[in-house]
Amino acid sequence: MVQEAGTPPIGSAGAAAGPTATGPTAMDRVDGVLEGLWHLLTSMRVAMIIMLLIAVMGVIGSMVIQMPSGVSDDPAARIDWLNGVRPRFSLFAAQTDIMSSLQLFEVFNSIIFRILVALLTVSLVACSLHRIPGLIRTATKPRVDVGAAFFQHAPQHETIVARQTPAETRALVAGVLQRRGYRTLVTEDETIHVYGDRFRWMQFAGLIGHLSLVVIMAGAILGGIAGYRDQDFSIAEGATRLVGTNEGLSVQLVDFTVTYDQVTDMPSDYASSVVLLKDGKEIDRHVVRVNDPLRYGDLTFYQASYGSAAQMTIKDASGKVLTSEGVPFSWSLNDGDRSLGILSVPGTSYTLWIIGTSGDSDTRVHPGQVEVQVFNSGAASMTPIDDQVIDQGKAATVAGMTMTFDRESQYTRLSVARDPGVVLVWLGSLLLFVGFALRFMLPHKRVWGRITTRANGAIVAMATLAQKDAAISTDFEDLVNDIRTALQAPVQA
Amino acid sequence: MEKLSGYAFVAAMLSTGLATIAYLAYAISGLRAARMQTAGMPSTTGALGFVSGPRTAAIGRYATMLGWMATIFLLAGLIFRSIVAGRGPFANMYEFSLAFAFGVLVTYMFFERRYHQRILALVALPVAGAMMVYAFTIPATIEPLVPALQNNLLLTVHVAVAIVAYGSFAVAFAASLLYLLQGRWALVAAGMLIAGIVMAPVGLVMGGITGLLGGLLGGGVGGAISGYIAHWAGLGKSFEGEASGRWGLPKPQVLDEIGYRAVVVGYPFLTLTIILGAVWADTAWGTYWSWDPKETASFVTWLIYGTYLHARVVRGWRGDRAAWLLVLGFVATLFTYFGNLFFGGLHSYSGLG
Ligand code: HEM
Numbered sequence: 001m002v003q004e005a006g007t008p009p010i011g012s013a014g015a016a017a018g019p020t021a022t023g024p025t026a027m028d029r030v031d032g033v034l035e036g037l038w039h040l041l042t043s044m045r046v047a048m049i050i051m052l053l054i055a056v057m058g059v060i061g062s063m064v065i066q067m068p069s070g071v072s073d074d075p076a077a078r079i080d081w082l083n084g085v086r087p088r089f090s091l092f093a094a095q096t097d098i099m100s101s102l103q104l105f106e107v108f109n110s111i112i113f114r115i116l117v118a119l120l121t122v123s124l125v126a127c128s129l130h131r132i133p134g135l136i137r138t139a140t141k142p143r144v145d146v147g148a149a150f151f152q153h154a155p156q157h158e159t160i161v162a163r164q165t166p167a168e169t170r171a172l173v174a175g176v177l178q179r180r181g182y183r184t185l186v187t188e189d190e191t192i193h194v195y196g197d198r199f200r201w202m203q204f205a206g207l208i209g210h211l212s213l214v215v216i217m218a219g220a221i222l223g224g225i226a227g228y229r230d231q232d233f234s235i236a237e238g239a240t241r242l243v244g245t246n247e248g249l250s251v252q253l254v255d256f257t258v259t260y261d262q263v264t265d266m267p268s269d270y271a272s273s274v275v276l277l278k279d280g281k282e283i284d285r286h287v288v289r290v291n292d293p294l295r296y297g298d299l300t301f302y303q304a305s306y307g308s309a310a311q312m313t314i315k316d317a318s319g320k321v322l323t324s325e326g327v328p329f330s331w332s333l334n335d336g337d338r339s340l341g342i343l344s345v346p347g348t349s350y351t352l353w354i355i356g357t358s359g360d361s362d363t364r365v366h367p368g369q370v371e372v373q374v375f376n377s378g379a380a381s382m383t384p385i386d387d388q389v390i391d392q393g394k395a396a397t398v399a400g401m402t403m404t405f406d407r408e409s410q411y412t413r414l415s416v417a418r419d420p421g422v423v424l425v426w427l428g429s430l431l432l433f434v435g436f437a438l439r440f441m442l443p444h445k446r447v448w449g450r451i452t453t454r455a456n457g458a459i460v461a462m463a464t465l466a467q468k469d470a471a472i473s474t475d476f477e478d479l480v481n482d483i484r485t486a487l488q489a490p491v492q493a
Numbered sequence: 494m495e496k497l498s499g500y501a502f503v504a505a506m507l508s509t510g511l512a513t514i515a516y517l518a519y520a521i522s523g524l525r526a527a528r529m530q531t532a533g534m535p536s537t538t539g540a541l542g543f544v545s546g547p548r549t550a551a552i553g554r555y556a557t558m559l560g561w562m563a564t565i566f567l568l569a570g571l572i573f574r575s576i577v578a579g580r581g582p583f584a585n586m587y588e589f590s591l592a593f594a595f596g597v598l599v600t601y602m603f604f605e606r607r608y609h610q611r612i613l614a615l616v617a618l619p620v621a622g623a624m625m626v627y628a629f630t631i632p633a634t635i636e637p638l639v640p641a642l643q644n645n646l647l648l649t650v651h652v653a654v655a656i657v658a659y660g661s662f663a664v665a666f667a668a669s670l671l672y673l674l675q676g677r678w679a680l681v682a683a684g685m686l687i688a689g690i691v692m693a694p695v696g697l698v699m700g701g702i703t704g705l706l707g708g709l710l711g712g713g714v715g716g717a718i719s720g721y722i723a724h725w726a727g728l729g730k731s732f733e734g735e736a737s738g739r740w741g742l743p744k745p746q747v748l749d750e751i752g753y754r755a756v757v758v759g760y761p762f763l764t765l766t767i768i769l770g771a772v773w774a775d776t777a778w779g780t781y782w783s784w785d786p787k788e789t790a791s792f793v794t795w796l797i798y799g800t801y802l803h804a805r806v807v808r809g810w811r812g813d814r815a816a817w818l819l820v821l822g823f824v825a826t827l828f829t830y831f832g833n834l835f836f837g838g839l840h841s842y843s844g845l846g
Contacts, residue, residue: 302779
């Protein structure tokens with residue numbers, strides 16, 4: 001080992017025991033790998049390939065129907081959903097399953113997609129870090145005295161012969177540059193070097209534009225980790241429902257109205273009139289509409305959809321009312337026609353499935369009736385302990401309880417969301433737009449000039465790194481024209 | 494007033510048709526001048542490579558006038574309709590198609606003023622015309638907004654910004670198509686055809702009706718790849734760097750440059766469209782992004798043009814490959830625009846059920 005005995009490097013307590021992989025050659029190899037990795041991550045070609053691959057994933061994701069969020073995490077719902085789409089993908093027997101195992105129904109949650117986005121993020125950061133030193137250097141310490149060869153090889157270059165002395169020429173050239181908004185720097189040895197730039201800080205606008213994407217991504221991740229979202233918060237009219245955030249908040253739906261347009265018969269407004277309660281006490285009232293959510297602190301309630309509900313009253317054997325509330329028909333049975341509402345009866349272990357009619361042709365549940373299936377959640381069995389069809393307005397005894405289907409009402413489905421990441425998303429979006437817009441509108445420009453003496457006057461060479469534009473005259477061409485004009489003006493007597 | 498807007502739309506459509514004919518006459522006149530020039534007859538070659546004969550310029554001026562007329566009629570129609578409806582004309586596919594056509598016309602006219610390349614009209618005007626014809630085949634009733642769209646300011650800005658982006662991309666597409674047409678077009682056409690034929694059944698397997706769009710997209714990708722292979726293998730004669738265009742068309746570098754300028758205009762607008770869409774989704778539904786197909790398609794479009802900008806600015810891609818990315822980008826733009834007809838999702842407001 002090459003290390004000196006008295007100064008063991010940190011963390012290598014066991015290293016003295018024998019030869020290890022931390023020898024210089026291995027380190028070199030690690031260095032080489034890291035360097036290669038860095039090179040890969042800052043490579044424009046790799047970044048472009050990643051962007052196009054993400055685009056390909058996007059195309060797949062918009063062509064193949066995607067699982068709704070929530071379904072993918074729930075194994076049972078997942079199987080149901082896959083069975084539902086199976087008929088659409090039946091070219092060969094296993095098509096759906098193969099597509100499912102390739103994660104084609106959840107492209108934006110798929111492993112490949114995550115990897116690609118992570119790679120892009122890392123590449124964005126690497127790229128930006130890589131560029132910062134250079135950007136700072138060109139903004140603060142630009143190279144003024146470039147060599148003569150540059151003025152022959154730059155993408156755009158021009159030579160002007162002046163009658164003025166080099167010093168006069170220098171003043172005129174600098175004057176033109178300044179009039180056109182350029183900052184000018186001049187150094188002098190046997191020749192005069194002139195440098196001009198505009199919008200030198202706008203390079204950083206491009207950098208900010210890139211990094212803003214990382215900010216947006218951070219916001220999305222934060223929202224995913226620390227946010228709360230319940231897209232299926234259904235409440236029937238008259239009912240009160242606890243919000244799942246464990247803050248003692250609940251929402252009562254006073255009533256729900258749909259307004260239809262008189263001409264087209266299309267819904268023109270949905271309005272859920274709600275009361276927000278904390279620990280049972282009213283703290284706010286609001287009519288929630290599609291573009292007008294209810295906000296409480298950082299929690300927001302949006303109007304999502306609506307449907308019909310069954311108003312049920314349930315009493316125990318002694319006649320005590322266990323519950324009287326609307327049950328939203330927010331599910332549907334596997335046959336697809338009958339709607340289903342689920343109610344767990346307070347103070348008991350019973351769960352009720354309330355099944356609605358599918359219409360006039362329904363021979364089992366007629367209009368004006370509901371079917372009630374009672375499950376005992378304590379029991380392992382999946383078969384109902386009682387199952388009856390009951391008429392509206394008539395009390396019936398089901399599983400020892402007295403149940404009445406009072407009337408049909410409506411329910412509203414709200415979407416409850418808390419998203420602490422959203423601030424970052426908007427901040428990132430703002431920076432993204434402003435960054436790139438500035439970068440496009442006020443592009444960083446640089447020109448170099450070189451003034452040399454000739455017999456009775458001076459020679460000005462001008463050059464820039466910007467490409468020539470085939471379609472319109474470039475700034476550089478305009479600038480050179482201005483300098484020509486200035487140099488041709490009659491010399492002051 | 495509703496009638497008036499209808500008349501304005503018809504007038505706009507007629508003017509677009511006439512303008513297209515005039516631009517065609519202009520192009521033919523230029524082509525003849527180009528032939529005569531090779532035969533030694535008097536004519537002039539402009540700085541940008543377009544050859545013109547004695548009458549060409551006059552025809553060109555008429556074409557431009559007709560183009561402006563079409564733009565103004567369309568604008569008038571859209572304004573009248575907004576007044577009747579009491580909101581921006583952006584609620585259903587009919588209105589949105591006319592707005593799209595307006596976007597294409599306006600950006601085209603803007604680029605014509607700036608770059609004096611009337612030939613681009615041969616692609617841009619038919620795109621606008623097709624949008625108008627399409628609008629006339631679908632119901633034109635003025636409908637109230639469905640609740641999700643009842644946010645006037647956001648809706649108006651979101652769509653108005655989108656239209657500028659789409660219009661710019663149409664101009665970029667026109668430039669890239671004229672560019673490619675001068676090159677290895679036979680190979681390219683064959684590539685698109687083959688890719689389309691291969692892709693359509695694949696699309697059908699994966700998503701039924703969207704197979705059609707899949708085929709289209711596949712055609713674009715396939716054409717891009719075959720064009721690229723042709724480029725890489727050195728098949729056919731390269732014309733990059735030629736001093737004047739073929740068949741009286743503009744110089745390749747000019748078309749390349751215009752394509753880039755158009756994307757530079759369109760890209761920030763597309764970015765803004767997506768951001769405003771997210772803001773809106775957040776106020777209406779409480780999620781700023783839900784990978785709804787239309788959102789996804791606009792994101793894909795954004796990535797493609799982003800790649801184009803890097804390719805051109807950082808890696809110095811010019812010519813064939815850059816032009817192909819622009820074609821691909823415009824296919825994605827159309828995919829974004831027509832997407833909601835096929836996909837449903839949150840954007841299923843087209844009114845075409
Ligand atoms: C989704 C991701 C990205 C987007 C939307 C994006 C967007 C842009 C845009 C709009 C420009 C300006 C082009 C022009 O001037 O015409 C640009 C330039 C540039 N990009 Fe990106 N970019 C992304 C990712 C990356 C990555 C990963 C890298 C690094 C490998 C990178 C490196 C650069 C460089 C070096 C420039 C030129 C200098 C500058 O404009 O500041 N970009 N990018």
